[in-house]
Each structure stands twice: as C-alpha cells, then as structure tokens.
Amino acid sequence: GNSVTQMEGPVTLSEEAFLTINCTYTATGYPSLFWYVQYPGEGLQLLLKATKADDKGSNKGFEATYRKETTSFHLEKGSVQVSDSAVYFCALRVGGGADGLTFGKGTHLIIQP
Amino acid sequence: GAVVSQHPSRVICKSGTSVKIECRSLDFQATTMFWYRQFPKKSLMLMATSNEGSKATYEQGVEKDKFLINHASLTLSTLTVTSAHPEDSSFYICSASPLRRPNNEQFFGPGTRLTVL
Numbered sequence: 001g002n003s004v005t006q007m008e009g010p011v012t013l014s015e016e017a018f019l020t021i022n023c024t025y026t027a028t029g030y031p032s033l034f035w036y037v038q039y040p041g042e043g044l045q046l047l048l049k050a051t052k053a054d055d056k057g058s059n060k061g062f063e064a065t066y067r068k069e070t071t072s073f074h075l076e077k078g079s080v081q082v083s084d085s086a087v088y089f090c091a092l093r094v095g096g097g098a099d100g101l102t103f104g105k106g107t108h109l110i111i112q113p
Numbered sequence: 114g115a116v117v118s119q120h121p122s123r124v125i126c127k128s129g130t131s132v133k134i135e136c137r138s139l140d141f142q143a144t145t146m147f148w149y150r151q152f153p154k155k156s157l158m159l160m161a162t163s164n165e166g167s168k169a170t171y172e173q174g175v176e177k178d179k180f181l182i183n184h185a186s187l188t189l190s191t192l193t194v195t196s197a198h199p200e201d202s203s204f205y206i207c208s209a210s211p212l213r214r215p216n217n218e219q220f221f222g223p224g225t226r227l228t229v230l
Binding site for chain 1: 117144145147149154155156157158159162164172206208210218219221222223224
C-alpha cells in the first residue's frame, strides 16, 4: 500500500533558522507529492507539489525536491519566520485528481522570535 | 477562488443520534469530493471518495452504513454519521477537486469537530 512517514514534532526553531522537515514515502505506483500547511484554526492549504522525479516544488521560500532514488520529499526553508508556525503535512497521490491523498502524521513547527 | 466550506464547524451530540456535516465548494464545481478523518496527533485518513450522482467509494475498514455520504450536486456533499458513539468523535475534513482541473490540487474545507457524549 501507500504510506508517508515524516518526522514528528514539535519542531522548535528560532527565527531565521534553517528548516528541514523530512518526508519519505512508499507507493504502489508513480505518485505526485505534496506539502500541505495547516495554520491554527484554518483548513489545509497546498504549500507546494511535485509530480515527477527531480521536480522541485517551491512557494513562500519553502522548497522540496522529488527524489525517486531515496523516495523522499524533504521540506526546506532557508530562514524561517514566526508566521511559519503551523502544522505541515507531507502527502502523496497515485493517480489523478479523482484519487484521494495519503498523508503523513504532520509535523508541528514552532518558531520562536 | 477555490473555497470549500464545511458546516457546522463544531457539533456536540448524544450517543445514538445522527449528525450531518455539509461540504460545499463555494466558487467552483467539484467533480469529486473526499472525506477525511483526523485523529489527534495522527494523519488525515481518507474515508471515502464521492462523485456527483453516484455512490461513494469507501476505503477499507470504513463502515458505509455508519458514514453515509450523499453527493447531490457538483457543489455539495454531505456526510452523515449515523447512531454516533464516543469513538466517532474526531475531526472530519472534506476536500474537493475542481471539475475543469481534474489533475490539479484538492481544496480543503476547514473541518468539523464532532464530539459524541
């Protein structure tokens, strides 16, 4: 079956620190990979995605590269801000938009000023 | 654009009663809507996939008679938790896939917190 494993939090960093949240996956097919972010009291929002190997998704200073050889999609940001505090979910989808997503457990990120 | 709403945002009910949760795509038509369940400190688990005008497809282990899904239109899907019990208490989240962008992202609702006493 399909599964996503991501580092569990909470992850606490100081403002302007470098961020890495690890994500690895197993999939029966050739998945698309996603990072979603959930701010307090809000629904999940797509942060970035990649649909094929070596693709790099990026948004709001966050980046993640689809690594087929290591089945990974680690999320990085060079300098985090307090406003980045949220829960981050790594997810995959095998197939098109008519297929549901398989999520990791989520990583709670806390950025201290 | 691409806003998905859920109603209610929170609901508390007595054991044995049924609860209906609505999921609406406000500014787009959705080919497919999805229902997820989120346990504390756990990932979102896909419960079922619903397509307008057809029966929902349930994931393994999800009781279709307990979690009734109706996708009456391209903008509305409902999840009814029948004869709710405390173990059904959870955070229920829907998402919708736009009609004209079937391979694009899913847009998520803000979720509904169900507490069964």
